Amino acid sequence: MKKISTCASFFAGVGGIDLGFESTGRFKTIYANEYDPSPVTTFRQNFKDANIECKDIKDVEPDDFQNVDVMMAGFPCQAFSIAGYRKGFEDEKGRGTLFFEFLRLVKAKNPRVVFLENVKNLISHNGGNTFRVIREALEDAGYKVIYRVMNAMEYGNTPQNRERIYILGFRFEADYRNFKFPDPIPLTRKITDIIDFQHPVAEKYYYTPGKYKGDIYERLNDEMDDPDTVYQWRRVYVRKNQSNVVPTLTANMGEGGHNVPLVRVPSGIRKLTPKECFNAQGFPNDFCLPEGLKDSKLYKQAGNSVCEAVIERIAEKIAYALDENVASRIVCPSCDKEIELESTNTICYCPFCGHRIQE
Structure with a gap:
């Protein structure tokens, strides 16, 4: 039986990324x-075993x-989105700098894999400088970075025109070498x-x-x-x-x-229901939308979420990469951190505590 890898999710929303990985x-x-209590309600209804905290990431401590x-x-993504004001790190609400709060926790915990999702425009924002800062910050933290812009209708067999950038950081060189993004598939x-x-x-x-x-209906x-x-x-x-x-x-x-997808049906002109919007994100039929939440909240949750099917395909490739690198890893007996052994040497030093390891 293959190992189940554990995950910690930030800016989790309703759990679209989590759902893709767990699938x-x-x-x-x-x-x-x-941070937002509305999607937390939805998350809790669909992930009974996960501990989700509703608070500002600035208040989250590694412990x-x-x-x-x-x-x-x-x-x-609002600070970088084409649909937003594109102020990036200078966003007056501080949304552009929240990546560094996440990075603070990454540096403290040293996970094997870092997974990020954002709008396509992140890669070109501010002449590419914003993305360069993010990529170099991950590299400085010890991660090998790979990324790709992917469209839900090309990579997730999901009929929504949704382009997003997916950024992965691998702590181990072998994991990085073994990973390949999924290929496009027919819609x-x-x-x-x-x-x-x-x-x-x-x-x-x-x-x-x-x-x-006004004359919207006409x-x-x-x-x-x-x-x-x-x-x-x-x-x-x-x-x-x-x-x-x-x-x-x-x-x-x-x-x-504004912005709601509309269809003309035999019974009239209507907007998509919240459930149909979640369908358009590739969520399964049994994904629960809490009763009592206003439609405006559910529309926001769907729009802020991810294409679950694309996430699942990427997660499958991550799982394969981690499986391929089982033989070259060991847990340091001094600090209990997992490290990668040099394939050409049976002696190495832990990069976290400096302990000398000999197999």
Whole structure:
């Protein structure tokens, strides 16, 4: 039986990254941290065994959780997103610098793998300088870094146009060498697999004359002429998705109808339900959305989350890389840290405490 690797999750949201890792059967989240109490409610309902703390990551101390094999973070992307203000590290709300709070904990715990997810624009923000700082900070902490921009509809067989950058740091050279990102796969799932075009839903999801300020309904009624695709109201105009997939979900979908994907169905013009938005992220049908939470909260949770299917495919490759490197590792008898043995020498020194090890 292969080892189950332990994980600690930060900026955990509803647990999309955790779900992708756990779906492989090779990883288990034992600790999670999230600042917003709304997604914490959803996380707790779906991860009964994980200890999730609802507090600012700045208040998390290394002793708050045990050593783990993997530390992962979908750190806040608003400061880098094309859809946001793109202020990066200078974001007035401090969201751009929260990566360094995560790095503080990584340096203290020295996990075998670091996993990060963020918006595609991170790689080009500020002329590439923001990403360079992040990559070099991980390298300075002792990690070999590899990254790739991946689209959910190309790598997750999920009909959503969602490009994200995935960054991995490996503490061991052999793990790094053994890891390969998954290849693209055909998109066989259709929007009809995740959106119910046939049956009526609750009245609150429909657009009707006079429901919203201005002539939004009239504009939608005039321009939404294709019942087999997804549209989006973008502040002042209607956008049709030409790829016949769901457009990129955003965190502000629940704010006055802006950015919510829309469909024309026999019963009228309506927005996607929160459940359908989670479907568009590749979440399984049995993923629970807590009763009593406002739709605006659920839309935000879905938009802030990740494509679960892409995460799962990456996690499978991580598990394979770790399996391949079993023979070249040992636990230091002095400090109990796991280290990599030199393949050409039976004597090495622990990089953490300097203890001389001879096999």
